[in-house]
Amino acid sequence: MKQLEFILKNQEYIELHNLLKVLGIVNSGGEAKVRIRSGEVLYNGEIETRKRKKLYVDDSVQIDDILIKIS
Secondary structure (H helix, E strand, O other): EEEEEEEEOOOOOOOOHHHHHHHOOOOOHHHHHHHHHHHOOEEOOOOOOOOEEEOOOEEEEEEEOOOEEEE
């Protein structure tokens, strides 16, 4: 499994769909929305279907074989 780290700089949180776009895991916001709603994304080990879920320090997101840690 590939591991990535996303560092929150000058912000308290990032929304899930924006994280996937910023890291280039999806090609568009539309793709992010579809993949999140279809249950392909895990937030702290649980399926997450809310595209605007706020991610904070110490949260983790998994999609495909990619694990992203928020720090």
